[in-house]
Amino acid sequence: xxxxxxxxxxxxxxxxxxxxxxxxxxxxxxxxxxxxxxxxxxxxxxxxxxxxxxxxxxxxxxxxxxxxxxxxxxxxxxxxxxxxxxxxxxxxxxxxxxxxxxxxxxxxxxxxxxxxxxxxxxxxxxxxxxxxxxxxxxxxxx
Numbered sequence: 001x002x003x004x005x006x007x008x009x010x011x012x013x014x015x016x017x018x019x020x021x022x023x024x025x026x027x028x029x030x031x032x033x034x035x036x037x038x039x040x041x042x043x044x045x046x047x048x049x050x051x052x053x054x055x056x057x058x059x060x061x062x063x064x065x066x067x068x069x070x071x072x073x074x075x076x077x078x079x080x081x082x083x084x085x086x087x088x089x090x091x092x093x094x095x096x097x098x099x100x101x102x103x104x105x106x107x108x109x110x111x112x113x114x115x116x117x118x119x120x121x122x123x124x125x126x127x128x129x130x131x132x133x134x135x136x137x138x139x140x141x142x
Contacts, residue, residue, distance in 0.1 A: 002047045007099040011045060020069065025061045028069055031103070035113045038078045038106040040069050049098040051089045062102050073106045080106035 001008040009015040011027060020040060021028040031039040042062045048054045054062075066085055073080045086103040088095040105113065125133075 002099070005047055005099045006097055007041075007043050007101065008047050011043070020072075021065055025058050026065055028065055028104075035103075035105045036079070036107065036111055038073050038076065038080065040073075040104040042066055042069070042102040042104065043099060048100050051087060051100045054100055066102055066104050069104045073104070078106055079108045081109060082107040 001012060006015065010017045010029065017029040019027060019029045021042075022045075024045065026042055026044050028040050028042045031041050042065050044054050044058050044062065046054075046058070051059060063085070070083045073083060084103075084105040084107055086105060087101070088103075089100070107113065
């Protein structure tokens with residue numbers, strides 16, 4: 001646990017939450033600034049700032065719990081026509097709380113939430129440049 005981490009304080013009971021799920025590996029609770037009603041955060045019980053720091057079995061389990069939350073969102077009376085999973089890893093990716101966490105966003109048409117693309121997105125890279133990128137990632141040890 002990190003004594004300065006808001007999620008660690010929630011997990012320890014120091015701060016209140018609307019807890020939806022908890023086991024020995026992770027917990028799921030409502031976000032206090034939701035994109036839409038039902039917006040849930042899934043966090044590992046152990047403090048890990050980045051997803052690359054989390055043991056593989058816990059990362060996998062977080063997504064299994066995300067699936068269960070998704071099923072519950074669809075069954076609930078909340079407006080939910082779709083679901084996004086979002087995990088920001090690092091400040092440049094818009095991570096604000098440095099206790100890695102998976103967002104589960106209930107979505108519906110016209111909800112106002114979206115991703116913004118740079119103008120470069122609309123120009124597809126060459127097949128060769130994609131191959132160079134693939135090689136860099138592969139050669140890094142994947």
